[in-house]
Amino acid sequence: MIKLYADYHTHTIYSHGKGTIMDNVLAAKEKGLTEIAITDHGIRHFRFGVKRDDLKKMRREIDVINDGNTGVKVLLGMECNIISSEGDVDVDEEILKQLDILLVGYHLMVKPKKLSDVGNIYGRNLMAKMLSLYKEETKEANTKAIIKAIHKYKIDIITHPGARIPIDTTRVAAEAAKAGTAMEINSAAGYLKVEQAIAAAKQGAKFAIDSDAHIPGNVGNFTLGIKIAEAAGITSEQIINAVK
Ligand SMILES: [Zn+2]
């Protein structure tokens, strides 16, 4: 049976979650977790992105909580966005040095790096959603961009791979395995799906099962993620936040 001790993907009021950092920490404690990451949306996410100035505040808040006695270790993270077809992500040195954990995923409502990336990634993905015409070409571009990102940055977890934006799971998982990046089984989005998780496991990839909670009540809510992992035959040894 899979038992998890950490939730590495949760949101707070610093993006568009409903709870404070402390609300999420107390919810984690109530669920019996000993570790939680606060991973609000990257700065170039439209409307919901973390404000650069807030990051210092978050860091201080987390340091204070970690000095206390909640019994839950708190990590400051960010769920960053792919912002170009070259695999650029919306983090820089200044942000990275404040983070304990880096999550990267595709989100559609993102300000691209330069105007041409609007067409390259986001325009194409929006169009592929409407027409089936560009599907393969789009999937190929998405796959290449995320693989470049995996090699450009030290990414801990790829969030909800294949949700909203199609990717070649096998190729991404193979590079993730080499780089030590975990593929997420997201309990809110239901991605990776079972077949994708099987394909990723074959490549030797590690997994993270997360809640992606946007309200404190959903922190540590892993039901769907565990169901997917078990259906895919994935064991605790392959899951970075599982009790071994
Ligand atoms: Zn969100």
Ligand SMILES: [Zn+2]
């Ligand atoms: Zn999220």
